[in-house]
Amino acid sequence: MKKIPRRVVTGIKNGKSAIVEDEIVKNTVEHFPNLIISDIWNTQQIPASLDFENPIPNLGFPQTPKNGTYFRYVSIPPDKDLGVEIKEGEPHPMMHQTPTLDYIIILSGELYLIMEEGETLLKPGDIVIQRGTNHAWSNRSDEPCIQLAILIDAEKD
Template sequence: MTDNHVVQPVRRIVTGHDEHGRSIIVSDGPCPNIFVSDDVQGFGASVAWLTEPGDISNAGNDDAATAETQVPMYPKAGGTIFRVATFPPDTAYSDTAATTMFSEFGGEHARAAAAEDSRHFWFHRTDSLDYGIVLEGEIWLMTDEGERLMKTGDVVVQRGTSHSWSNRSEKPCRMAFILIGSLPLFEETRP
């Protein structure tokens, strides 16, 4: 793997409780669950935390996002994923990578669920409510019927729509996402 495939690490601080119920710092370091594309230089994501559907408990100090954790593209209804993603400029994606990258992270069904005549290779749809925050850089949010430029500090509430991320700049864009699994709007989005 070359330096071009390195994705900036995300520092993650996790709190918990000691045996007396007092708050403690359980861990402080890079997110252990990291995806780095072998095909697209500079594309990757770190998962800071995730939860399964159902009641959320803060009991115990187990890490929910270890390197061994199999993280889906989006959570089941009622589950959550907290992810920080880096999008390189669109020019970093080869024609091959643009058509196969969803298989790298188990998202083929989300790609298939997007409009077949999509205008951009990143078009996909997930059964989730996504809160997105631009941390660095800029990126275009594309929908079937429009697009908006997002810059550092801008947020999006993405509600299970067919959408794409287009980085038309010369620099990477870093975004934080909180994904909350939702009921499907369309049956074809489920794996």
């Protein structure tokens, strides 16, 4: 399984800022073959508390805390390696919706963002603002796509 470093530098020692954690994340999970997810950090409220971390379950489809956030690392394998059947003319089997405002950054590889109507190809450096709608990810290449996502609890008007 991929090793993902995490550094938490917001600690205070002897009244000065200090690195309080420099290690590999422990909650890396493979929910589907080769789909690697790690929830790097979360907050339980807004404004966020800077005093502590409340570890959360690492789920395939996130359940962002009410008034909270997730910071999520995702490595999406090529569709052919994912272990789900994609049928022409039918919704993507990984179509889902979360009640969140998501900021997503593609770090490496490429990925199609699929909506109920239309799709777009994403490449490294691309940014997606996902506003609580049905969507799926499709990796039609031969390499994994790595994305970082910040999910913020949201309400529909």
